[in-house]
Amino acid sequence: MAPKVLVSDKLSETAVQIFRDRGIEVDFEPTLGKDKDALAAKIGEYDGLAIRSATKVTDKILEAATNLKVVARAGIGTDNVDKVAASKAGVIVMNTPFGNMITTAEHAIAMMFAVARQIPEASASTHAGKWEKSKFMGVELTNKTLGVIGAGNIGGIVCDRALGLKMKVVAYDPFLSEEKADSMGVEKVELDELLARADFITLHVPLIDATRNILSRENLLKTKAGVRIINCARGGLVDEEALADLLKSGHVAGAAFDVFAEEPATENPLFNLPNVVCTPHLGAATTEAQENVALQVAEQMSDYLLTGAVQNALNMPSVTAEEAKVMGPWIKLAEHLGAFVGQMTDEPVKAVNILYDGVASEMNLKALDCAVIAGLMKPQTPDVNMVSAPVVAADRGIKTSTTTQAKGGTFDGYIKVTVVTENRERSIAGTVFSDGKPRFIQIKGINIDAEIGSHMLYTTNDDVPGIIGTLGKTMGENGVNIANFTLGRKETGGDAIALLYVDHRISDDVLTTLRDTGLFNSVSPLEFDV
Missing domain, CATH: 3.40.50.720 (NAD(P)-binding Rossmann-like Domain)
Known part of the structure; x- marks a missing residue:
């Protein structure tokens, strides 16, 4: 459909x-x-x-x-x-x-020109039949210092355009490296230095807790006298009341705002002040x-x-179409590994440790992490998926750690998931074979090669005779068809496991029969979404 x-x-x-x-x-x-x-x-x-x-x-x-x-x-x-x-x-x-980076950056540059030369007021005056040439004395942009708060995608374009106008550019951005700043031709500075040096300040950051009121009254008072401020990013980055006061006092020479704390902005402290240019959130408004x-x-x-390709997601790792094709089986494997330990764990999980080996370590690990956590959480939270799982896990205080390593064994790559609870650790590893099918390759440190099916049975026991016969006989007598049967042990007479892939869900009566034999340390049905 x-x-x-x-x-x-x-x-x-x-x-x-x-x-x-x-x-x-x-x-x-x-x-x-x-x-x-x-x-x-x-x-x-x-x-x-x-x-x-x-x-x-x-x-x-x-x-x-x-x-x-x-x-x-x-x-x-x-x-x-x-x-x-x-x-x-x-x-x-x-x-x-x-899609609108160029347009928004151009609008910021246009607003900077408008406030530097008082173009809107001069236009309104001229339309009114006045000729107030001496009233509208502007300033040049050439050789002025532009302070850019946020030098990401849009801020980076503004920097480039400003350099073309022969401005000096200083940038404050905690994520901007010195090397990147050098390649952009800008000077990386701390916020206080930018405020003290800039003739013009333009903002290009999102509105988050760390940036809300980044130009507070306190910070506005740190600015150079005669500064002009441009905001084409988000309302709420500037204390508008404080800015209005500083415009009235003359400390700030002008402002150009395309965005406001409250929108639609039908009234605002900045409205009707001299040399304040306002537009109705037009940053992206070009054809x-x-x-x-x-x-x-x-x-x-x-x-x-x-x-399944994920681009520009704000609450999930991006996965390109090419990655989705290659990673599809690995994402499914990651879900299965998480689902195995999730179904086997009946006490609160404290931590999940994920090891990526070989080719798996070169993939989109954030997406694989989400798949592991989704598989882990699904037995208790059936509606969870790769988007919601990390949120649910965080709400429950589960810590996730990731480790990578170069190819370290027989397989080109594998994923190992270890779940830590108050009383124990439980681990499982798997890989994807050349046929594109995920396999379990290790449980409890015991090497196996197990195909994964929708309905499975996992047993643990001491390595003694009679296990295969008991499993086969019980399944046969109860009409359970075995599609695949995998055994493994640590050493002769030591810990042993069996993993059966069967055609239908195993009934409680079959599980009780197996447990009553006294041969098994544990008998666990497993379900996987294959």
């Missing part, structure tokens, strides 16, 4: 057609997102939801979205999506951070950018729903 997508905000017809061309059923209702009750009533039908800023994806909407797998925002900002609730619901949240993000969101959602 073809996946079904709802487009609840305005999106280009070209983007909608991409869904259809890819074989995805799509309903285009560009005004539905404004009606939360109507959206909640309908969202349960869909696998995917494509939005812009009008649709609010709240926890209530997600509760109603019983089939939803992915929400994708055409644009960067996802403030209108409850990402915590989405993660708990197992819904991937995507955005399109690259090219709107088309780019719309096409990108359609391609990303289609790729995920059809191939």
